[in-house]
Amino acid sequence: MSIWIVDDETNLAGGLKKAFEKKGYSVKCIPTIHELQEALNTEIPSLVFLDQCLPDGNGLDMLPIILKIAPRCRVVMMTAFGDSSLVVRAIRQGAYNYLDKPFPLDAAMNMVTRAFESIRLQNQAEVMMADESNLLLGSSPAMEKVSETLSKLAPYQDVTVLLTGESGTGKEVAARMIHRASNCQGEFVAVNCSAIPEALLEAELFGYAKGAYTGADSNKPGLIEVADKGTLFLDEIGDLPLSLQTKLFRFIDQRTIRPLGSTKEKKISLKLICATCLDLEKKVREESFRKDLYFRISVIPIKLPPLRERGKDILELASYFLGDCSKRMNRPLPELTEEVQEVFLSYPWPGNVRELRNMIERILILRSQADSLVRLADLPMEMLDAHPVGLVPESRVVAPGASLNDTIDRVERELITAALAKCGGNRTQAAAELGISRFSLIRRMQRHGLE
Numbered sequence: 473m474s475i476w477i478v479d480d481e482t483n484l485a486g487g488l489k490k491a492f493e494k495k496g497y498s499v500k501c502i503p504t505i506h507e508l509q510e511a512l513n514t515e516i517p518s519l520v521f522l523d524q525c526l527p528d529g530n531g532l533d534m535l536p537i538i539l540k541i542a543p544r545c546r547v548v549m550m551t552a553f554g555d556s557s558l559v560v561r562a563i564r565q566g567a568y569n570y571l572d573k574p575f576p577l578d579a580a581m582n583m584v585t586r587a588f589e590s591i592r593l594q595n596q597a598e599v600m601m602a603d604e605s606n607l608l609l610g611s612s613p614a615m616e617k618v619s620e621t622l623s624k625l626a627p628y629q630d631v632t633v634l635l636t637g638e639s640g641t642g643k644e645v646a647a648r649m650i651h652r653a654s655n656c657q658g659e660f661v662a663v664n665c666s667a668i669p670e671a672l673l674e675a676e677l678f679g680y681a682k683g684a685y686t687g688a689d690s691n692k693p694g695l696i697e698v699a700d701k702g703t704l705f706l707d708e709i710g711d712l713p714l715s716l717q718t719k720l721f722r723f724i725d726q727r728t729i730r731p732l733g734s735t736k737e738k739k740i741s742l743k744l745i746c747a748t749c750l751d752l753e754k755k756v757r758e759e760s761f762r763k764d765l766y767f768r769i770s771v772i773p774i775k776l777p778p779l780r781e782r783g784k785d786i787l788e789l790a791s792y793f794l795g796d797c798s799k800r801m802n803r804p805l806p807e808l809t810e811e812v813q814e815v816f817l818s819y820p821w822p823g824n825v826r827e828l829r830n831m832i833e834r835i836l837i838l839r840s841q842a843d844s845l846v847r848l849a850d851l852p853m854e855m856l857d858a859h860p861v862g863l864v865p866e867s868r869v870v871a872p873g874a875s876l877n878d879t880i881d882r883v884e885r886e887l888i889t890a891a892l893a894k895c896g897g898n899r900t901q902a903a904a905e906l907g908i909s910r911f912s913l914i915r916r917m918q919r920h921g922l923e
């Protein structure tokens with residue numbers, strides 16, 4: 473948390489510096505706009521006391537520039553007493569607050585406390601907003617072990633973690649959970665290494681200095697720097713180009729970065745969480761992934777198990793998504809029949825938790841809302857197809873208040889759906905399976921809207 477005092481009045485700046493440093497803050501005094509611009513090239517402040525009248529220009533002109541480079545920075549304008557039009561302009565342009573000169577030390581100290589509290593609250597609110605998709609649900613032994621390991625990482629700021637597991641197993645959710653548990657001041661920054669073109673990725677990660685190449689007309693902090701004091705999540709690390717693997721290795725080794733075209737090294741402290749669905753050891757053997765980098769990032773490896781190996785977690789997750797989706801869609805919350813639960817437990821879920829979530833959403837959209845149960849007939853064919861038991865009538869389940877005819881209708885629909893699924897949609901075979909003629913099957917399918 474660094475405070476900058478941008479003012480050429482040395483007495484005032486020196487007094488504030490001493491008082492703030494006493495409270496443990498790191499403070500920098502900057503007397504001119506030119507020097508402020510220089511400083512912004514290398515560092516991002518948390519709080520700036522910015523004087524309006526500076527020897528080389530109007531401090532207010534620097535307000536949007538500071539906020540562009542450091543959007544979370546709080547800027548307190550120091551203005552001449554009674555200049556209310558300037559105060560209005562400053563606040564409109566995003567200043568956090570203002571102090572009329574001369575002001576007592578207490579007023580500045582108060583401002584510091586409030587500004588840092590507002591940054592803390594902003595971070596907290598962002599974490600809470602992201603929390604919706606941040607729950608790592610599951611109480612199976614495999615997931616309890618994962619959660620236990622994740623929680624142990626919280627106190628270590630410079631730790632490096634490798635999350636592995638099939639696509640959709642919750643690697644990003646786990647990374648966010650580590651970050652949230654750390655309660656650190658910095659941000660959670662996620663980068664998908666396979667989504668950004670190689671030519672851009674270096675500048676995105678490491679940043680660049682003004683003039684580093686044509687078009688670089690200002691300094692741009694890289695995402696590693698943005699994640700300083702927080703967490704950098706490098707998703708699909710296996711797809712990181714070899715040239716950048718070398719640079720990343722150097723960063724992990726020395727914990728410093730040098731933006732493109734800059735001569736200055738910057739010290740960075742962050743949690744580095746890498747994730748991959750690929751077999752990195754195989755990539756090392758194939759020489760498409762650096763061995764030294766692999767050893768560096770795999771000090772703490774955590775494997776997210778595939779959903780099919782999490783037993784009853786499948787039902788726990790399904791019921792969570794049912795609740796979540798019903799709420800979002802403003803629909804009544806249905807329950808899964810026992811048969812559907814059986815299918816869920818035996819289905820292999822190749823797309824893991826993501827597939828389960830999407831499946832629940834699809835079921836909720838397509839099913840009849842009048843029914844309080846999600847039945848086999850509501851499941852997609854491919855799911856029933858994969859179910860080893862084949863026909864699973866739900867005749868045991870009688871909907872409360874349903875008439876005999878309704879129940880017979882429902883059971884018939886379920887049996888037909890299951891038979892068709894078992895026979896891969898082949899009507900002749902399904903009819904034989906059900907012991908009726910093909911014609912009778914088609915007539916019944918039409919009646920049930922299955923055509």
Ligand SMILES: Nc1ncnc2c1ncn2[C@@H]1O[C@H](COP(=O)(O)OP(=O)(O)OP(=O)(O)O)[C@@H](O)[C@H]1O
Pocket residue numbers: 605606607608609610637638639640641642643644645646707747748749789825826829
């Ligand atoms: N244990 C879990 N509890 C709750 N939701 C989860 C869990 N695991 C995954 N999800 C949900 O599943 C979806 C996929 O999760 P996530 O993006 O974290 O997976 P991933 O392993 O990072 O996938 P990929 O490798 O494809 O990037 C998200 O919607 C996430 O909210």
